Amino acid sequence: MKDFLYNISPISYSTSAVIIANILAEGLSIDEQNTIANWFELVGQTMITNAGQQQLIQDSKSDNTDDSEVQIKG
Secondary structure (H helix, E strand, O other): OOOHHHOOHHHHHHHHHHHHHHHHOOOOOHHHHHHHHHHHHHHHHHHHHHHHHHHHHHHHHHHOOOOOOOOOOO
């Protein structure tokens, strides 16, 4: 599965999201669509936050900095 996700073109990747969203939204009320969409956004934001923290930790270890001097790279 990982290989498939890393090799799919950006256009196909985005198009698949549009298709899935439209399939999921079919037959749902506006409130139901909104609730489900917000839940998916929360999942995505949580993954982004976790990835960012993991990257910060990895970068600080590779820079050999001490814990009190973690450098945030922009």
